Amino acid sequence: MKRPVTILGAGLTGALMAIYLARQGRQVLVYERRPDLRKVDMDAGRSINLALADRGIHALREAGVFADVEPLLIPMRGRMLHAPDGTLTFAPYGQRPHEVIHSVSRPGLNRVLLDHAQRHYGIEPRFLQAARALDFERDELVMLDEVSGDTYQKPLAPLIAADGAGSIVRRAMTGQLGVRVREDLLDHGYKELTLPAGRDGSHRIDRNALHIWPRGGFMLIALPNIDGSFTVTLFLALKGGTDCFAALDSRSTIDAFFARHFPDVVPLMPGLAREFLEHPVGRMGTIHADAWSAGEAAVLLGDAAHAIVPFHGQGMNACFEDCFELDRLLRSAGDWKSAFDRFFQLRKPDTDAIAAMALENFLEMRDTVRDPKFMLRKELSFELERRHPERFIPRYSMVMFHHEIPYRVAFERGRVQGELLTRLTDEADSLAGIPVAQMDALVTGTLDPLPVSPAVGN
Numbered sequence: 392m393k394r395p396v397t398i399l400g401a402g403l404t405g406a407l408m409a410i411y412l413a414r415q416g417r418q419v420l421v422y423e424r425r426p427d428l429r430k431v432d433m434d435a436g437r438s439i440n441l442a443l444a445d446r447g448i449h450a451l452r453e454a455g456v457f458a459d460v461e462p463l464l465i466p467m468r469g470r471m472l473h474a475p476d477g478t479l480t481f482a483p484y485g486q487r488p489h490e491v492i493h494s495v496s497r498p499g500l501n502r503v504l505l506d507h508a509q510r511h512y513g514i515e516p517r518f519l520q521a522a523r524a525l526d527f528e529r530d531e532l533v534m535l536d537e538v539s540g541d542t543y544q545k546p547l548a549p550l551i552a553a554d555g556a557g558s559i560v561r562r563a564m565t566g567q568l569g570v571r572v573r574e575d576l577l578d579h580g581y582k583e584l585t586l587p588a589g590r591d592g593s594h595r596i597d598r599n600a601l602h603i604w605p606r607g608g609f610m611l612i613a614l615p616n617i618d619g620s621f622t623v624t625l626f627l628a629l630k631g632g633t634d635c636f637a638a639l640d641s642r643s644t645i646d647a648f649f650a651r652h653f654p655d656v657v658p659l660m661p662g663l664a665r666e667f668l669e670h671p672v673g674r675m676g677t678i679h680a681d682a683w684s685a686g687e688a689a690v691l692l693g694d695a696a697h698a699i700v701p702f703h704g705q706g707m708n709a710c711f712e713d714c715f716e717l718d719r720l721l722r723s724a725g726d727w728k729s730a731f732d733r734f735f736q737l738r739k740p741d742t743d744a745i746a747a748m749a750l751e752n753f754l755e756m757r758d759t760v761r762d763p764k765f766m767l768r769k770e771l772s773f774e775l776e777r778r779h780p781e782r783f784i785p786r787y788s789m790v791m792f793h794h795e796i797p798y799r800v801a802f803e804r805g806r807v808q809g810e811l812l813t814r815l816t817d818e819a820d821s822l823a824g825i826p827v828a829q830m831d832a833l834v835t836g837t838l839d840p841l842p843v844s845p846a847v848g849n
């Protein structure tokens with residue numbers, strides 16, 4: 392167990408795992424194919440952000456790094472829905488003061504993790520070093536030095552593969568060990584754009600909300616940045632009809648599309664068409680692998696093991712939870728293999744559950760948030776939580792605000808609660824139209840008390 396550990400990838404997962412392992416007193420070697428993002432601005436001024444929630448915060452806290460991250464966070468208290476006519480509706484995420492999610496800059500967070508690893512544990516990743524091939528049997532990792540162009544070999548085991556959704560380690564597991572992998576790509580892609588700060592540096596729309604412009608088959612979202620800007624993301628079909636990326640190939644089609652569907656943001660985004668033409672379309676998908684490790688030699692971690700679609704804002708949060716879990720198992724297991732095996736047995740049902748919920752949330756965000764029954768069900772779920780806090784926690788809250796409830800429990804319980812909400816709202820148009828006695832009887836008759844305190848939160 393005491394050989395130096397190699398971590399492949401110094402993204403969010405690799406950087407946090409390096410901290411966890413160094414805290415255990417292990418020697419850690421980190422290899423990253425990109426340049427050091429603390430020295431090179433790789434996104435040419437683009438500010439890409441993510442939603443950080445309780446699971447991610449818990450893992451950052453346990454690693455002792457949350458205090459460094461906190462200054463980067465902007466709390467978002469709910470969704471601000473933008474109707475086509477410009478009407479705004481605010482739907483809070485939770486009903487307690489701590490029930491918020493946080494917008495955080497991806498490169499900012501990555502920098503903080505790398506700085507922390509360096510300052511506290513002397514970890515200096517080797518940047519511009521790309522894994523090119525692996526041989527599990529011969530315990531060999533072939534690396535390319537992107538600066539000199541030379542290749543070299545190093546011992547492989549033990550290897551933690553935090554090399555993202557396109558993981559070369561996962562592909563080697565498939566080729567050499569027969570690991571079966573399914574990659575389900577969406578027919579929708581995404582494009583990131585900017586809504587700049589006002590002249591005085593302030594946010595031009597509410598900074599404490601995640602803004603959504605749901606339009607049925609597609610949507611626009613915006614998350615705030617510390618510099619007063621928002622990162623705006625368009626999720627849209629790749630092909631088919633007039634409302635798709637393939638059709639938006641000129642200034643005039645882009646301007647017309649935004650004027651038709653998102654008229655309220657057009658005046659706020661002066662560089663819209665130029666940025667649109669310059670920025671790439673990203674792909675999204677879910678990765679299911681039927682094994683995550685190669686004996687005691689290697690384990691997949693984070694997106695390399697289980698990339699998911701971004702609609703629950705949980706990909707990174709799940710990756711951080713992986714780091715916490717793997718650290719815990721490595722501390723208690725006697726050998727790498729049993730820690731890796733146990734990690735898969737424990738985490739796979741949870742990551743399958745969040746993968747499914749993230750896909751469901753795509754429909755909810757782009758579509759059902761416009762449905763009046765959606766608002767009623769949301770209102771009712773808060774009411775049921777108030778009346779029965781030990782039995783009913785809205786599914787969104789279980790996922791986002793309760794790290795002590797595993798994803799698989801949130802998913803299973805969420806299904807039962809969803810049926811209950813549909814039944815209670817079927818005939819009603821408002822909360823007042825639902826008999827309290829019926830609510831109480833259904834909740835106590837259907838849901839066992841949760842094994843956790845509903846008051847837990849960050």
Ligand SMILES: Cc1cc2nc3c(=O)[nH]c(=O)nc-3n(C[C@H](O)[C@H](O)[C@H](O)COP(=O)(O)OP(=O)(O)OC[C@H]3O[C@@H](n4cnc5c(N)ncnc54)[C@H](O)[C@@H]3O)c2cc1C
Nearest residue numbers: 400402403404424442522554555693694704705706707708
């Ligand atoms: C549009 C979008 C929005 C998202 N929003 C959210 C959100 O709001 N909240 C949330 O929790 N999650 C979100 N996610 C998910 C989140 O971005 C990922 O789950 C997270 O970045 C995964 O981190 P990772 O370190 O595992 O992988 P990556 O971030 O992919 O990092 C992998 C690293 O490995 C390096 N690497 C790859 N191959 C090699 C190699 N051969 N040799 C050496 N190095 C290599 C790469 O250069 C990279 O630095 C979003 C994702 C997308 C696409």
